Amino acid sequence: MSEKKLHDDQKYIDGLVQNNAFIIEAIYDKFAPKVINYIKQNSGDSDQAQDIIQDTLITIYNQASEKKLELTCPFDAYFFLLCKRKWLNELKKTSNKEVTIKEDILYKGEDAHELAFETDLYGEKHALFTEMFNKLGTACKELLAATFKIKSMEEVAESLGVTYAYARKKKSLCIGKLTELVRESPKFNLLNK
Amino acid sequence: MDEQDYTLFEDYLLKALSETEKEAFETRLSTDPAFKQRFNTYKELSAFLEHTFENEAASTDFKNNLKAISSKHFKKQQATKKGIQFKPWQYAMAASIALLIGITLFNKLSHPVYADYANYDSISLTVRGNEDGLLKTAENAFNKKDFAKAEVAFKELLLTDEKNSELQFYRGVTNIELNNFAMADWLLKGLKDGHSVYKTKATYYLALSKLKQKQYDAAVEILKTIPDEAEEHKLAQKLIKKLD
Structure with missing residues (x-):
């Protein structure tokens, strides 16, 4: 992987991370029409296309801002594959019948598929982690939010009115609880196959 | 799962273990697969939480x-797709919107409004003798207050000249006129935080954008940052007084 050359389209990824409105607009102007057409040809409408594109860009943003995301293929191919995957998942969720897909755009190249797969996996995990975090008790949620926002455990302890040792232990137990919730969910095993 | 293991995970990640404890921990990681898997999930979640917050x-x-x-x-x-056909309920909606506009206009009487304070002159973007097509289009459209057209031209121009503060500024104003506040604020805030000659002008117009969005407190806060010696200072003070 590290041997591969970064594609010029990395500018779109960087632009998203920097919340650059020009770049976001350019992505919509250049790459959205193809996705919209695809979704419309496959049982969807313009509103659904809008949601799929927006969700996909948020997933890319999250991945690129948390981890490094290095584009080694054209953005076009990567983005289209991601939107397509998301749309197929959406179709599967809403209809039980077999979906027929008009396949007229195919991308060659392992890179795009591999990168899209990784981003997709990241997005699924992110959603699972968020879902499980929300299942934690209020005390844990508050403590974890404080811990990661304030940074200094001493200050966290002070703001919550507990001792430093207690706050630190509690933090590990809360992440421990979250670890269990995540590992027990059926979805986690699917993602870690 | 033993509670102590989680405390251990945390201490290991915080690098708070002694050398011998660390060795013992790493040995267990390499010999106990279940322990290792749990630790990996814990580590991943810890990174996720850190980034999220x-x-x-x-x-x-x-x-x-x-x-x-x-x-x-x-x-x-x-x-651009199709003409609009009205259905009866849409007339009802149109009527209520008209009513709403009436109310809004009435409300406006009590607050200073954007149009009273936006006093930009005609612009001249083209250098004499050099009639660059797109620049001319932008200039004409802006001066004729055809902001939709100006926006298209500015957008195109900025694609090749991304850092041009003059274009950024007028595109910002254009977007206030078009009520595209997200774009307007983003452009103007960039200039406000920068060091171009448009710094104070952009600050003033950012405040006007907030005014148009009825975010009066935000407008005042921004106006207060305009320095005494700036050209816009007097206008800014006048507006602050009205808003207070």
């Missing part, structure tokens, strides 16, 4: 910006 504000900004650009894009798409 640290990046919360930036992430919210991004989502808002994205939403604004997305709805602008899709609106444009639909507008």
